[in-house]
Amino acid sequence: MAITSIKNLKEFSTNNDRFEGAHTLCPGCAHSMIVRELMNCTDDNLVISANTGCLEVSTAVYPFTSWDTSWIHIGFENAATSVTAAEVMHKVRKKKGTLKDGDAPVKFVAFGGDGSTFDIGFQWLSGAMERGHDFTYICLDNENYANTGGQRSSATPIGATTSTSVAGTHSYGKKEKKKDIVSIMAAHGSPYVAQLAPNKWKMMAKGFQKALETEGPCFINTVSPCCTEWKFDPKDTINITDLAVDSLMFPMYEIIDGHELNILYRPKNILKVEDYLGAQGRYKHLFKPEYKHIIEKIQSDIDEDWARLQRREEARV
Amino acid sequence: MAVEFEVNEREVWDGNYAASQALRQADVDVVVAYPITPSTPIVENYGSYVGNGYIDGEFIMVESEHAAMSGCIGASAAGGRVSTATSSQGFALMVEVLYQASGMRLPIVLNVVNRALAAPLNVRGDHADMYLGRDSGWLQASAFNAQEAYDLALCAFRIAENHSVRLPMMVHQDGFITSHTAQNVYPLSNEAAKKFVGVIDPVDDMLDFSRPVTYGAQTEEDWHFEHKAKQHKAIMDSVGVIEDVFAEFKELTGREYKRIETYDMEDADVCVIGLGSTVESARVAAKEMRKEGVKAGVVAIRVFRPFPYEEVREALKGCKSIAVTDRSSPGGAMGAFYNEVAAAMMTSKSRPLVTNYIYGLGGRDLSIENIKTIFKEQQANADAGYITTDIQQFTNLRGPKLGFFKTERN
Numbered sequence: 001m002a003i004t005s006i007k008n009l010k011e012f013s014t015n016n017d018r019f020e021g022a023h024t025l026c027p028g029c030a031h032s033m034i035v036r037e038l039m040n041c042t043d044d045n046l047v048i049s050a051n052t053g054c055l056e057v058s059t060a061v062y063p064f065t066s067w068d069t070s071w072i073h074i075g076f077e078n079a080a081t082s083v084t085a086a087e088v089m090h091k092v093r094k095k096k097g098t099l100k101d102g103d104a105p106v107k108f109v110a111f112g113g114d115g116s117t118f119d120i121g122f123q124w125l126s127g128a129m130e131r132g133h134d135f136t137y138i139c140l141d142n143e144n145y146a147n148t149g150g151q152r153s154s155a156t157p158i159g160a161t162t163s164t165s166v167a168g169t170h171s172y173g174k175k176e177k178k179k180d181i182v183s184i185m186a187a188h189g190s191p192y193v194a195q196l197a198p199n200k201w202k203m204m205a206k207g208f209q210k211a212l213e214t215e216g217p218c219f220i221n222t223v224s225p226c227c228t229e230w231k232f233d234p235k236d237t238i239n240i241t242d243l244a245v246d247s248l249m250f251p252m253y254e255i256i257d258g259h260e261l262n263i264l265y266r267p268k269n270i271l272k273v274e275d276y277l278g279a280q281g282r283y284k285h286l287f288k289p290e291y292k293h294i295i296e297k298i299q300s301d302i303d304e305d306w307a308r309l310q311r312r313e314e315a316r317v
Numbered sequence: 318m319a320v321e322f323e324v325n326e327r328e329v330w331d332g333n334y335a336a337s338q339a340l341r342q343a344d345v346d347v348v349v350a351y352p353i354t355p356s357t358p359i360v361e362n363y364g365s366y367v368g369n370g371y372i373d374g375e376f377i378m379v380e381s382e383h384a385a386m387s388g389c390i391g392a393s394a395a396g397g398r399v400s401t402a403t404s405s406q407g408f409a410l411m412v413e414v415l416y417q418a419s420g421m422r423l424p425i426v427l428n429v430v431n432r433a434l435a436a437p438l439n440v441r442g443d444h445a446d447m448y449l450g451r452d453s454g455w456l457q458a459s460a461f462n463a464q465e466a467y468d469l470a471l472c473a474f475r476i477a478e479n480h481s482v483r484l485p486m487m488v489h490q491d492g493f494i495t496s497h498t499a500q501n502v503y504p505l506s507n508e509a510a511k512k513f514v515g516v517i518d519p520v521d522d523m524l525d526f527s528r529p530v531t532y533g534a535q536t537e538e539d540w541h542f543e544h545k546a547k548q549h550k551a552i553m554d555s556v557g558v559i560e561d562v563f564a565e566f567k568e569l570t571g572r573e574y575k576r577i578e579t580y581d582m583e584d585a586d587v588c589v590i591g592l593g594s595t596v597e598s599a600r601v602a603a604k605e606m607r608k609e610g611v612k613a614g615v616v617a618i619r620v621f622r623p624f625p626y627e628e629v630r631e632a633l634k635g636c637k638s639i640a641v642t643d644r645s646s647p648g649g650a651m652g653a654f655y656n657e658v659a660a661a662m663m664t665s666k667s668r669p670l671v672t673n674y675i676y677g678l679g680g681r682d683l684s685i686e687n688i689k690t691i692f693k694e695q696q697a698n699a700d701a702g703y704i705t706t707d708i709q710q711f712t713n714l715r716g717p718k719l720g721f722f723k724t725e726r727n
Contacts, residue, residue: 045526049391056533062540065531070523072394073533074387074417081384082391085349088375089395090524092346096373098397098516100525124387127380 009201012040020066024058028227028234030241031055031140033198035111038138041205042212044105045069047090049083051116052076054147055140077121079110084133084217107212108135114155115145117221118179129188129217136211136218139181142226150229154179157249158301159294160282162229167285172294177301185219186255192218194254194264199241203252203264210254223250231281243276248306249298253313261312273299319344321507322371330502332466332495336402336428336488337362339470341372342510343426346397346517349377349388353407354440355492356430360402382407386414386427393423394532396519398474400425404492405432408446412453418485419454420548421532424477424517425485427455428470431593432492433679441680442492444592444644447621448653454548456486456555457622459592463500466490468572471505474514475562482555483520484548489621491594493680505570513569552623559620576620577628581607585614587695588633590658591642592618595676595683599642602688613692618654629661637699638670640691644677651709651722670698670726673709687713703727 018039025032031054039046047070050056056073059066074082087108093099110128112121117139125137144162145151152165156174161167165174185193192214196204204222211218225241227234244250245265252265274295277283286295322341330338337359340348350360364376377392379385382403393399403411408429418425434445447457456476460466469488477486490496505513521530536544556576563574580600582588587606589599596617606613616632618625633639639662643652651659655673662671674691676683691712697705704727707720 047395047523057535060531060534062534062536062544065534067529067531069529070526071529071531072391072523074390075413078384078387078414081379081387082394085347085377085388085391086395086523088377089347089392089397089399092373092375093395093397093524096346100522100527104526106524106526123380124384127384131377131379 012205018046018068020068022064023066024061025054026228026234028237029054030142030198030224030237034138034140034204034222034224037198037201037205038109038208039069041208042107044107044212047083047086047106047108049073049079049086049110051079051110051112051121052147053113053116053140054142055111055113057147076116078124079112079116080121080125080128080137083108083110084128084131084135087133087135108133110135110137112137112139113145113147114139114141114143115153117141118154118181126188129185129190129219133217134215136208136220139219139221140224141221142224142229143178144226144229146226146229155181157298159286159291159298161285162282172286172291182219182221182255186258188217189258190219191216191257192254193220195221195250196252196264197223197241197245197250199238199245200252200265207254207264229282232279236279240279243271243279247271247273247276248302249273249276251306251309253309259317261309261316263309263313273302319373320370322366324504324507326503328502328504329499330463330467331497331499332460332463332490333358333430333497334362335463335467335502336470336490337366338504339467340400341366342505342507343398343400343471343474343514344372344374344511345400346374347377347392347399348374348401349379349385349392349399350401351379351382351385351403351407353382353404355432355442355496356402356404356407356428359428359430382410383414386411386418389425390414390418390421390423393418393425394421394521394523396517396522396524398478398517400428402428402430404430405434405446409434409449412449415450415453415455417533420544422483422548422551423485424483426470426473426477427485427487428466429487429489430492430496431489439679440492442494443678443680445646447489448645450487451622451653454484454552455622456482456484456552456559456620458486458488458620459618460488460490460495461594461596461617462495463498464502464572466495467502467504468566468570468574471510471514472562472566472574476555476559478517479558480518480520482551482558484551484555489593494594503570509569513566556623574619576625577632578617578619579632580615580617582614582616582632584612585635586612586637586699587639587692588614588616588636589640589642589688589691590616590618590629590633592621592654593644595642595644598683598685599688602685602692605685606689606692611692611696624657626661629658630665633658633662633669634665634667636669638672638695638704640672640674640695642674642676646678647675647709655709670704672698672704672706674712675709676712681713683713701727
């Protein structure tokens, strides 16, 4: 794989532009940053699939497309299946000599939002991971069904208000903890899984490159702050991402071959989770005295998870 | 290079084996499948051809039928020849993606081994699954025996992949009656089959990076209607290609296929019109009725989509009373096939009597005697000049007679 220089952000962001800026994602949406990072971190040909979701509805509205590469969307749940079957077809056609350019390197990548990854497409993703196809699945995790008006998904954290887990006089919002998708994917025996964030763009590009270079099914969960549903000013997307990773709400780490865990980012000053929660409208109600215990719970969950990650890193199991 | 699989001039194959041999000879690149009774042996056999080197393609066994058709779409968009098989609940699970396959104009060939839909759970044959997909935008052909399941599968690749068609195609065969009954089948030689089916020439190839393509775009009220209208037109316009491929196949094998198949219809007063293996029983019954002095004929639908309205009208125009047989629970209406035949006859000058028989649900037999009773009732209608029974009747049902809808034409 020819690798584009990732030392200089300006150079990196304009190199090999296969994702057009003309799309209808919300101003301040992190999805396009993440997608652009993926597409700019390799010079190989790309076959990309997308589940139904914000990315899909905003980048392929007939008669326009933002994708200057092969791209397919079928339904809400099956991007992992469509792209991996294309990967198999590539192998067969390469063997039979029916490809136009059989020697050109190709990478197969699926994108899904957290709704399609954690919930409705979970089976299709699990099946594709189990079959061991050579592809990378990237979850654009904005912790809700943002495309359809901000309903809760199983990626929504405890305490967040959404349009189907409404905080009010009798509720503090979502009651359940976020599903640990990264561990579930690692447990599939994936050779490379990671959780990455677009504010640490070099780290993200390196993680993407590692996934693309690794043979087999790789999974990356990326935090993608959603100004519309998290309720913050669109100019603050990267600031919110900074708070997410510095409070360890989104720790950045990778797991190689299901056991070798490496923490990719250790904040110099670990922030209190209030700093992260207080910057978003979806957690505003938690600052009422009656819901103080929820903030405490979120903080203690973060502390426990961070301790667990460090123990796993050390133990290599 | 694949190892040569030897076939004899005459083989004893069941419908499933025949269909799987067609997939082998068509040199299908990728089969994405999830097994379900009674279609399972089709994909199992393809898997064994891969496992033993008889084919250079790949078999992907996925985790559900929804994923199977999703994979077929991805593989087909990646420019190769793609096929799969399913039945019943598996077909039902695929439905969402069937519409996507046809909307994206991908030439996938789906072998459907027809089986009832639960509840109650039932593994035997009826046409509930076929009916469930009738508006899915796929071309659909019906095989009445193992030979036809083989022949039509080969023809389906030619039709679907033709550049003026570019639509997926289903080949239906009846669960167990056709799929599991070993019969004489006369296959083409490997060489002749390969030559007949030819090599796929993909249209919008995702693996041709010199010309990037976007599959599965969104259209709202501004363009969706035009896309669906174009798709319908493509289905309607496929008739010429279907007929050409059938003609070429006849030249090669001597076996003739038409969009509708008629039997003793030249002077028929009464007629049974049907789909699937029942057609062969109906022909036997018609022959016996002729001996009893009833001018009986049979019309069979070979190509269910595009529906052959004009041909049906033409074939039935001299008839006085017609029995349309539906092998699917009508769910509070006339049988779907009845509605189509009745619509065709509504626009004919002769306006014959048209009745509806629901039969064979969940694999219930339809005997020669049952069909003869149907013919006799048609003769009674023809003699009276009106429908003498309920318009819709359930045939060979336990318990008291069940019928619905009364005629006004008496």
